[in-house]
Amino acid sequence: MRMERLGNDKIRIFLTFDDLSERGIQKEDLWREIPKVHELFSEMMDQAYNELGFDATGPLAVEVFAMPAQGMVVVVTRGKIGADDGSAADDELDEEMFEIEVSLERTDAVTYRFLDIEDAIGAARRLIRMTRKGRLYRYRDAWILRFEPADLPPDICHNAVAVLAEYGEAVTMTKAVLDEYGQTVIPEGAVGVLARHFS
Secondary structure, three states: OEEEEEEOOEEEEEEOHHHHHHOOOOHHHHHOOOHHHHHHHHHHHHHHHHHHOOOOOEEEEEEEEEEOOOEEEEEEEEOOOOOOHHHOOOOOOOHHHEEEEEEEEEOOOEEEEEOOHHHHHHHHHHHOOOOOOOEEEEEOOEEEEEEOHHHOOHHHHHHHHHHHHHHOEEOOOOHHHHHHHOEEEEOOOHHHHHHHHOO
């Protein structure tokens, strides 16, 4: 389980399928109200408090993004609490204090962010034996390599994701956001182009 702060009131948590299976949770269980899922959420909030100082009291909006072969990304946003609510500040997180609004999304696309173009090139050189496809974007000072489901068939998807994870990090940006706000650098065959031109 890895987490990062996105702002004062927002954090992102990366859960691998190993993180879930260690706790006896299947991917499908996240959509159900079961005690194991509540325990996982409490554990995530404890870790967020200890590592990031993120206080999860008050209303929370939780977005869960399921990604193929990568696991889950959970984005937790804390709503504003009134002055009266802030007076009961306990060091321990009380489950009754969570007011959670959950939205679930699933994407079959595989999207990875690279802070340096050399990392994207390194990944492409290793991926060339699996696929030549993909689309490369420039977005917010990073390089985004995105694969649609047809670009990474199930028989190679897990291996491709393992390679991508060595060089970059999984992100949940939609194609619409990348097309609108990003710059399309290589519209198709990005792995092939990167591997061929930068070898």
